[in-house]
Amino acid sequence: MTQISQIIILGLSLGGVFALMSSGMTLIFGVMRIVNLAHAAFIVMAAYIAYWAFKLLGMDPILSIVITIPVMYLFGLLVYRVLFAKLIDNPRFVELTVLITFGLSLVIEGLLSYFFTGIYRSTTPRYATDTLNFGPFYFPEGQFYATVVSIILLVGLWALLRYTRLGYAIRATTQNRTAAKTVGVNVHQISMITFGLGTALAGASGSLVSFLFTFFPAKHMEWVTIILALIVLGGMGSLIGSLVGSFLLSALAAYVSFNFGPTWSPITFYLALFLILLFRPQGLFGKKMELQ
Amino acid sequence: MVILETEDIVAGYGSGPDILKGISLQVEAGKTYCIIGPNGAGKSTYLKVISGLLPSRKGRITFKGADLTGWRTDQILRKGICLVPSDRSLFPDMTVRENLRMGGYVLSDQKQIDQRIAEVCEIFPILGERHAQQAKTLSGGQQQQLAIGRALVLRPELIMLDEPSLGLAPKISKQIFDSIEILKRAGMTVIIVEQNARMGLEAADWGVVLDLGKNSFIAEAQKVLQDERIQELYLGKKH
Numbered sequence: 001m002t003q004i005s006q007i008i009i010l011g012l013s014l015g016g017v018f019a020l021m022s023s024g025m026t027l028i029f030g031v032m033r034i035v036n037l038a039h040a041a042f043i044v045m046a047a048y049i050a051y052w053a054f055k056l057l058g059m060d061p062i063l064s065i066v067i068t069i070p071v072m073y074l075f076g077l078l079v080y081r082v083l084f085a086k087l088i089d090n091p092r093f094v095e096l097t098v099l100i101t102f103g104l105s106l107v108i109e110g111l112l113s114y115f116f117t118g119i120y121r122s123t124t125p126r127y128a129t130d131t132l133n134f135g136p137f138y139f140p141e142g143q144f145y146a147t148v149v150s151i152i153l154l155v156g157l158w159a160l161l162r163y164t165r166l167g168y169a170i171r172a173t174t175q176n177r178t179a180a181k182t183v184g185v186n187v188h189q190i191s192m193i194t195f196g197l198g199t200a201l202a203g204a205s206g207s208l209v210s211f212l213f214t215f216f217p218a219k220h221m222e223w224v225t226i227i228l229a230l231i232v233l234g235g236m237g238s239l240i241g242s243l244v245g246s247f248l249l250s251a252l253a254a255y256v257s258f259n260f261g262p263t264w265s266p267i268t269f270y271l272a273l274f275l276i277l278l279f280r281p282q283g284l285f286g287k288k289m290e291l292q
Numbered sequence: 293m294v295i296l297e298t299e300d301i302v303a304g305y306g307s308g309p310d311i312l313k314g315i316s317l318q319v320e321a322g323k324t325y326c327i328i329g330p331n332g333a334g335k336s337t338y339l340k341v342i343s344g345l346l347p348s349r350k351g352r353i354t355f356k357g358a359d360l361t362g363w364r365t366d367q368i369l370r371k372g373i374c375l376v377p378s379d380r381s382l383f384p385d386m387t388v389r390e391n392l393r394m395g396g397y398v399l400s401d402q403k404q405i406d407q408r409i410a411e412v413c414e415i416f417p418i419l420g421e422r423h424a425q426q427a428k429t430l431s432g433g434q435q436q437q438l439a440i441g442r443a444l445v446l447r448p449e450l451i452m453l454d455e456p457s458l459g460l461a462p463k464i465s466k467q468i469f470d471s472i473e474i475l476k477r478a479g480m481t482v483i484i485v486e487q488n489a490r491m492g493l494e495a496a497d498w499g500v501v502l503d504l505g506k507n508s509f510i511a512e513a514q515k516v517l518q519d520e521r522i523q524e525l526y527l528g529k530k531h
Contacts, residue, residue: 089306165397172383172394179381181345183442184366184398 002136004255009137011254015247016147016154017208021223022230022242023154024201030174030237031194034084034097040223041105042199046072046206047215048116054123054210061123061210062149068203076199079104080192088191105220112217120214128211146208153204154243157197161239170194174237222266229273235286244284295321295481296342296373296450301351303341310349311337313505319450324472324482326496326513328489328526333502335485336378339452343375344368355450366398374443378454378485380435382442384428388419391427391438395445405445412441415474433464440471451475452483457491469495489526493517501526 025039046068053059053067083100087093122128130141161167172180173190180187209215230249234241249272257265276283296319303312312334319325327335340346342353344365353360360368383391392412396405413420416437422430427438436456443451453472457465465488472495475482486492493499499516501509509516516522 168390168394169397171386172397175383175385176381178377178379179383180394181365182343182375182377182381183394184369185394186364186366 006137007254007258008251009139010143011251012247013139013143013147014212014254015250016150017143017205017212018226018230018250019243019246020150020153020201020208021205022227022234022246023157023239024198024205025227026231026234026237026239026242027157027170027201028195028198029231030239031170032084032088032191033094034195035094035101036198037098037101037224038105038108038220039101039198039202040220040227041108042072042075042202043206043209043223044112044215044217044220045075045108046203047210048112048121048206049203050207050210051121051123054125061125061207062145064207064210065149065153065204068207069200070203072203072206073196073200076196077192079199080195084195085188085192088188105224109217109220116217118216118218120216122214123210125211142211146212149204149208153201157201158239166190166193225273226266226269229269229276231283232273232281233276233283235283238283238285241283241285293321294318295356297352297354298338298342299352299354301338301341301348301353303337303346303348303351305337305346311505312341312348314351315502315505315507317500317507317510319481319483320498321449321481322479323497324476324484324495325498325500326489326492327483327485327500327502328492328516328522329502330526334505335502336454338502339375339454339483339485342368342452343373345375369398369446369448372446372449374446374448374451376439376443376451376453376456378458380439382427382435382438385426387424387426388430388438389423391442392419392423392445395442399446408445408447412444415444416441416471431464432460433467436460436464436468437471440468440475444475448480450481450483452485454485455487456484457486457488465491490517 021043025036028034028036049068049071050061050064053064054061083104084097087096090096127141127145132139132141132144161171169180169185169190172183172185173187177187230245231242233249234243234245249269253265253268256268298315298317301312301315302310304310315338327338329335337346341348344363344367348361355371355373358371360371383394386394389409392409393405396408399405418434419438419441422434427435430438440453456468456472460468469491472482472484484492484496493513493516496513499511499513500507501516501522517527
């Protein structure tokens with residue numbers, strides 16, 4: 001019993017980070033119907049920022065979110081301006097975004113490989129390898145901090161969406177773009193800001209994963225699949241869904257990893273993605289996409 | 293007094309053909325206008341152009357003496373023109389109250405918005421009773437009241453209703469038209485686009501017939517109702 005609880009604790013302590021990693025992608029899809037396959041590449045970019053801040057400035061990787069969040073926010077605005085602003089009224093917008101963002105992820109991967117080579121990297125603060133004990137259970141200290149920071153950021157995001165004027169406008173745009181325009185929301189501006197916010201969340205995720213996992217330029221391929229599994233399980237575009245999906249799947253992955261060996265852990269995500277798409281494509285909290 | 297004037301409005305979607313091919317109309321303050329016409333005549337498109345949701349390709353829109361041509365929707369809303377779109381266009385997962393708050397999105401004073409919401413709930417008491425419910429859980433008639441209520445938060449001088457009775461049972465449509473009566477009594481200028489031409493015209497002072505993107509006919513609503521040709525084309529002749 002203790003053993004199973006311990007496994008689930010391990011899974012859940014990664015769940016918060018997965019939730020943060022997927023929140024940006026689901027937010028962007030919810031508001032703009034952009035399937036951002038470059039989201040994980042943004043996370044890798046931010047992980048490199050955290051890495052160099054750690055190596056060159058000795059900056060704590062958790063603290064480096066004060067750099068990665070604003071830098072990636074601005075990067076998101078730029079990407080939106082250059083790639084999506086003119087396409088938004090295109091009737092095949094969703095399909096186009098899949099191709100464009102896939103291309104973008106490869107460009108980012110290529111540039112990162114060119115500048116930083118394919119060497120495996122990670123930041124190594126003290127807490128990355130320590131553990132915390134709570135009674136009979138233990139937490140890897142790094143995972144614990146990362147999940148706490150992730151939850152704080154997600155609560156912040158929730159409060160922003162729930163209580164601010166910007167949050168009202170983002171939710172309104174997500175739920176009904178036409179109605180949002182009718183009441184005077186500048187949906188183009190809101191889309192751009194939301195893309196920036198989603199990218200900023202990728203930025204924060206990059207800082208946190210920099211000490212949880214080793215990474216290299218092509219790592220985004222694995223992460224984007226995991227993120228897709230999480231948000232498809234929760235329901236594309238549903239923030240609460242991506243949160244629940246993250247905790248469920250990461251606990252399941254930890255369980256599978258313990259019983260069948262760590263090689264099977266990533267397969268849990270891929271298999272889950274496959275099964276969800278087969279049996280419940282709208283996910284747990286998503287709405288059935290209307291055929292147009 | 294003329295409050296709204298559109299001159300020779302030409303408009304269409306994307307790179308598609310012109311839907312409106314030169315609509316000119318003068319709207320008197322405090323009067324109610326009902327626009328009728330066959331499907332595809334451009335009735336909804338015309339309202340979209342006035343509210344700034346669709347740019348006009350040619351022509352001029354003046355409201356209270358100001359040239360609104362090329363203005364953004366939020367500017368037009370602040371100036372006092374509100375549209376209630378035909379599909380009711382609510383925010384389904386937001387509560388009734390949040391929907392009403394979105395009606396005041398272009399206002400910055402939260403107190404003012406709260407006060408206006410209270411006023412709206414006096415006109416539509418059901419919205420006050422159901423303020424914490426999600427909009428999608430309301431019935432069709434209640435949703436239409438919410439859509440109108442949301443527009444009223446701005447206390448517009450001109451309110452435009454696109455097919456307010458669409459998809460509603462006759463009894464509910466009548467309730468909606470009763471509430472339009474309240475807007476008229478409050479001195480608002482009202483433009484209604486209505487499939488149910490008879491119902492729309494009976495509520496209106498003036499009737500406007502649009503056909504193929506042009507206004508082909510304007511007269512007092514009673515006269516339009518009695519016009520034999522109109523009866524045949526749009527009203528389904530009563531014998």
